[in-house]
Structures are given as C-alpha cells and as structure tokens.
Amino acid sequence: MKPLLISLLFFWINVSFAQISDFNHIDFKKADSIALSYPNEGLINLPELSLKLTSHLNTDVERFRAIYRWVCANIKNDYSLYLKNKYKRERFKDDSIKFKNWNTDFRKKLFNKLLRKKQTICTGYAYLIKVLAEFSDLKCEVVQGYDRVSTTDTENLTLPNHSWNAVKLNEKWYLCDPTWASGIPHPETNRFTFNYNDGFFLANPKLFAINHFPIEAKWWLLKGDIPTFEEFLNAPVIYGNAYRKLELHVAPKQMHKNIKVSEKVIFKYQLKEPLDKSKIRFVIDSGSNQRKVKPTSIRFKENLLNIEQQFDTSGFYDLHFYIDNDLISTYTVEVNN
Amino acid sequence: MKVHVFTQKQSFKVLGFIGFLIMALLAFNPAYGQSEVTTTETASGERTVKGVISDEKGPLKDVNIIQKGTRNGTVTNEKGEFTFPVKLNTGDILLITYLGYETQRVKIEDDTTFIDIVLTDDLIEIIGTLDTGKPYKSKRKN
Numbered sequence: 001m002k003p004l005l006i007s008l009l010f011f012w013i014n015v016s017f018a019q020i021s022d023f024n025h026i027d028f029k030k031a032d033s034i035a036l037s038y039p040n041e042g043l044i045n046l047p048e049l050s051l052k053l054t055s056h057l058n059t060d061v062e063r064f065r066a067i068y069r070w071v072c073a074n075i076k077n078d079y080s081l082y083l084k085n086k087y088k089r090e091r092f093k094d095d096s097i098k099f100k101n102w103n104t105d106f107r108k109k110l111f112n113k114l115l116r117k118k119q120t121i122c123t124g125y126a127y128l129i130k131v132l133a134e135f136s137d138l139k140c141e142v143v144q145g146y147d148r149v150s151t152t153d154t155e156n157l158t159l160p161n162h163s164w165n166a167v168k169l170n171e172k173w174y175l176c177d178p179t180w181a182s183g184i185p186h187p188e189t190n191r192f193t194f195n196y197n198d199g200f201f202l203a204n205p206k207l208f209a210i211n212h213f214p215i216e217a218k219w220w221l222l223k224g225d226i227p228t229f230e231e232f233l234n235a236p237v238i239y240g241n242a243y244r245k246l247e248l249h250v251a252p253k254q255m256h257k258n259i260k261v262s263e264k265v266i267f268k269y270q271l272k273e274p275l276d277k278s279k280i281r282f283v284i285d286s287g288s289n290q291r292k293v294k295p296t297s298i299r300f301k302e303n304l305l306n307i308e309q310q311f312d313t314s315g316f317y318d319l320h321f322y323i324d325n326d327l328i329s330t331y332t333v334e335v336n337n
Numbered sequence: 338m339k340v341h342v343f344t345q346k347q348s349f350k351v352l353g354f355i356g357f358l359i360m361a362l363l364a365f366n367p368a369y370g371q372s373e374v375t376t377t378e379t380a381s382g383e384r385t386v387k388g389v390i391s392d393e394k395g396p397l398k399d400v401n402i403i404q405k406g407t408r409n410g411t412v413t414n415e416k417g418e419f420t421f422p423v424k425l426n427t428g429d430i431l432l433i434t435y436l437g438y439e440t441q442r443v444k445i446e447d448d449t450t451f452i453d454i455v456l457t458d459d460l461i462e463i464i465g466t467l468d469t470g471k472p473y474k475s476k477r478k479n
Contacts, residue, residue: 044412045401046434082465089464103462110463111437115399121465131436147466150473161466184470237473287477318475330473 018172018221020202023061028069031062035069043115043128050135060138061169061202067132068165068201071125072182077192078119079185081110085121089159123163125178130165139168143175145214146232150330154233164212166219167202173221174202177212180240199243206248210235241326247272247303249329256332261314264296265333267307267321274303275323282309285318311335383424386445388452389417390433397435397456405430405442425449 034053041049053070054063085106092099114120114128126142133140147162148154164177181200183193205221213232220226227235236255238246250268257265277298284291296310309319311333319331390400396417403410404425413419421431425445431452433441438456443449 043436044399045403045410046436047401047403047432048408048410077465077467079467082467085463085465104458107437107458107461107463115436121463121467123461123463123465127459127461128436131434131440142461144462144464147468149466149468150471151469152466159464160462161464163464179465180468184468187469187471239470240468285474287475316475316477318473320472327470327472332475 018169018174018202019204020174022170022172023202026059026061028062028065031057031065032069035066036073038070039074041070041074043118046131047135050132053132054136063136064133064138064140064167064169065201067136067138068129068176068178068181069196071129071132072178072196073194074118075114075125075128075178075182076117076119076194077125077179077182077185078113078121079190079192081113081119082121086161093159122179125182126163126165129178133167141166141219143214143216143219145212145219146229147213148211148232148235148237150237150239157233160215162212166221175205175208175212175219175221176201176203177208184240197240197244199240199245203243204247207238207243207246210238210249237330239327239329241323242328245272245323245326245328246270250304252331255330256334258334258336259311261335261337262310262312263335264308264310265319265331267305267309267331269305269307271303271305275300275305279324280305280307281322283320283322285320286315383426384450386421386425386431386450386452388419388421388454389413390419390435390454390456391417392438392456392458400433400435400456403432403434405432 034056038049038052041052043049050067053066057063057066088102088106089099092102110120110124114124120128123142130140130142143164143166144160145162145164146157146160148157162179164175164179166173166175177200181197183195185191186193209220209222209227213227213229214220217226231253234254234256236249236252238249242249246269248270250270251266259265280295280298282293282295284293295307297308299306311317314335314337317333317335319333320327321329321331390397390402390413396413396415398413398415398417400413400417400419401410402412402419402421404421404423409421409423411419411422427445427447429445431443431445433443433454433456435456437459439459441454441456443452443454
C-alpha cells in the first residue's frame with residue numbers, strides 16, 4: 001500500500017505550474033501534420049472533425065495539440081467583428097439590459113459567422129477548441145479575462161476583453177492562447193494573416209501572467225503571489241515574439257521607470273534558446289526621433305540574459321527591446337537631471 | 338486439487354482493492370454535462386427515426402445529428418427536420434450538436450420514432466482583442 005500512497009502524494013504535490021517543457025519528450029510533428037491535412041473541413045459535424053484530428057494519436061497532449069493546431073490554422077480573426085463588439089460593449093456598459101441584449105444577439109451572429117465563414121474573435125477560438133476537445137474526451141475550459149497589448153488603453157480597461165483556454169493533461173492544467181497564436185492583421189491593410197506562433201501553446205504561466213489577467217483566480221496557475229489588477233496594468237508591454245523567445249520576463253516588473261541622468265535601467269530575461277550578443281538591440285524613441293542602440297552592457301549566465309542601459313540625456317523615452325528583428329517588449333523611461 | 342483459502346486479512350485486502358477499482362472507475366467516467374431526452378411514440382426493434390430541431394426562435398438548419406460511436410449521421414434541413422439515414426435500435430444514442438448550443442444526447446427508447454428537441458444556447462460572453470503587434474507609442478503632450 002505504501003508505494004501507492006507515496007505516488008498519490010506526489011501526484012497531488014505535482015498539480016500546479018505546468019508548461020510545455022513537461023512534454024519535451026513528445027514530438028508534435030505527427031499531430032501537426034494531421035491538423036494541417038484537413039484544410040477544408042467545415043464546422044457542422046464537430047464530433048467527426050474532432051475524431052478525424054485525434055483518433056490516430058496516442059497521448060492526450062498530442063490529441064489536444066492536433067485540435068489546437070487545426071483551429072489556429074483554419075479560423076480567421078475578424079477585425080470588423082472585433083471593432084463592432086468593442087464599440088457596442090463600451091456604449092452599453094452602463095445599461096445592463098442593452099448590454100445583455102447586445103451580448104445575446106451578438107453571440108448568435110458570432111457563432112453563425114464562425115460556422116459559415118470560419119471567422120471569429122477570441123471567444124470563438126477558445127469555445128471551438130473546448131468543444132472539439134470535449135468530443136475527444138479531453139478536459140478543456142474557456143478562460144475569460146483581461147489582456148494587455150501594445151494598443152490597450154490601460155486607463156479605460158474596465159470590461160473583460162479576452163478569452164483563452166486551460167486544458168487538463170495528465171492531471172495538470174495548462175494555458176494556451178489560440179487567438180494570438182493564429183496570426184496578426186497585416187500592418188497596413190488590417191487583413192488577418194495566418195502566422196502560427198508556437199509560444200502560446202502550454203505557455204509558462206509566469207510569462208502568460210504579464211499580459212493575461214483571468215477573472216477567476218484559479219486560472220493564474222501560479223505557485224506564488226498573483227498580480228493585483230494594478231500591477232497587471234503597470235507591467236511592461238510584451239509582444240507575441242516574447243512567447244517565441246523568452247521562457248520568463250524577470251525584470252523590470254513595471255513598464256515605467258523614473259531615473260536620473262547617467263543612471264542605468266536593468267533588464268533580466270530567461271531565454272528559451274542560447275543567443276548571440278550581436279542579435280540584441282534597443283530602439284529608443286524620444287518622441288522626435290528613433291535610434292537603434294547596442295545596450296550599455298550584455299551578460300549571460302547560461303540562459304539568463306542580463307542587460308543594462310544607461311541614459312545620458314534627460315527626456316521621456318519609449319524603449320523597445322529587439323532580438324534579431326523581432327520586437328519582444330516595450331518600456332518607458334523618464335530621465336531627469 | 339489445491340484450494341486457496343483466503344484468510345480474513347487477505348479478504349479485506351481483496352475487498353479494499355475492489356473498492357479502489359470501483360472508485361477509480363467512477364472517477365474516470367467522463368461526464369458530458371448533456372441532458373438526456375426521451376420521447377414517447379410506439380415502435381419496436383429496428384426503426385427509422387425522424388425529428389425536428391429548433392431553438393427558442395424556431396427551426397434550426399444544419400444541426401448535426403450522429404449516432405454515438407459511429408460515423409452514421411445527418412443534418413437538419415431548412416425546416417429543422419431530419420430523417421436519420423440508418424435504422425436505429427433501442428439503446429442507441431444520438432448526439433445533437435450545433436456550434437454555440439449545448440450538445441444534447443438522445444437515447445433511443447423502445448417507443449422512439451420521432452424526436453422533437455429545443456436546443457439551448459451555451460451562455461458565454463463574447464469578447465476579444467486583436468494583438469496587432471504594432472509597437473507601443475507613448476501619448477505625448479507636445
């Protein structure tokens with residue numbers, strides 16, 4: 001009986017803080033190739049679609065992967081639907097009846113558009129993944145909450161604005177964000193472009209917490225302290241590329257920093273892969289001009305990257321951190337004499 | 338012939354193990370959160386099942402109906418009607434699914450030939466943000 005008790009105990013202790021590295025031994029090639037081999041499937045027969053995607057895979061994580069990858073490769077983000085919903089929700093936010101009516105009406109429109117055109121916004125992605133997962137006996141939930149992106153107006157962020165998923169695999173819960181993983185709108189035309197970002201699949205909950213604030217606290221999946229809403233709003237802006245390149249964003253915890261001339265700001269990141277110093281740069285925007293700079297100092301301790309940046313002239317700066325040509329994060333720095 | 342006689346202690350162990358197995362089976366029995374609906378019309382043995390599917394506003398087109406555990410299935414027409422393409426037996430289960438509505442499980446009873454189902458919305462608040470990936474820009478007074 002003893003070994004059983006010990007393994008049960010281990011099982012309970014080991015239930016939190018789960019991420020993709022738990023599945024390093026699994027190659028997702030097979031799941032991905034199955035997902036990508038059904039580009040023309042509709043959404044009428046959901047049980048059959050789910051089984052097509054999962055029935056030839058042996059583990060729950062691969063089965064979930066195939067569903068997630070299929071949704072990310074086949075469902076388009078609908079920019080006009082997003083704008084319309086945002087506008088109406090803000091307009092009706094103080095009128096509970098109109099707000100509720102709008103939501104009911106919009107829900108029908110949204111599911112209809114998803115069904116007929118395979119276009120949607122966040123909740124549609126997360127909902128479809130949950131439904132497909134359930135038809136393959138996988139436990140998956142839609143998580144509702146707030147997100148923070150580069151264009152979020154943090155002073156007026158009062159209504160929940162984002163949905164993502166939590167999935168239970170081998171008795172542990174994991175997080176993923178199918179909407180942001182699927183692609184981004186073209187910078188000029190705003191037309192949605194598929195560009196799969198694998199960093200949002202079973203992401204590190206600590207990195208996820210920088211720009212995802214769940215309404216229900218159980219979905220942080222964090223071991224230690226959970227951020228307050230204020231801390232969340234004041235956190236640095238991180239971009240999709242951060243999920244590709246970073247394991248963790250360690251410091252600074254806040255987006256804004258006040259310093260004196262010739263003082264330094266310190267940045268710390270845990271990288272996913274080792275990196276060459278020459279790939280790292282800042283772009284500093286003073287409002288009137290932008291310049292690329294090599295950081296004042298760059299140090300590595302295995303995959304921990306430590307950067308210092310000194311400011312020699314007073315002013316208010318937007319500081320953009322790049323690896324290769326990918327924008328990772330943005331900070332603001334006010335430098336005074 | 339050798340007969341194995343359980344001691345009292347062994348019997349408890351065996352019973353305990355059986356109890357554990359039952360608990361484990363219960364724990365892993367997947368629950369769907371779907372309601373089962375049965376209907377009343379007379380029939381027996383293998384039979385053709387027809388029906389109509391609607392929501393609170395009226396008939397629904399393209400509702401998917403499959404026999405659980407098979408690929409037998411059909412969809413509803415513009416009037417929300419369907420005729421299931423294979424004959425069904427008592428005990429078969431139909432899964433009725435439509436995106437945005439709660440899935441219904443219908444068990445075919447001895448007397449089922451016609452089913453009339455009203456689907457209910459899956460109540461979820463629709464929200465979304467687009468991550469444009471555009472660089473952040475501070476609002477400046479000047």
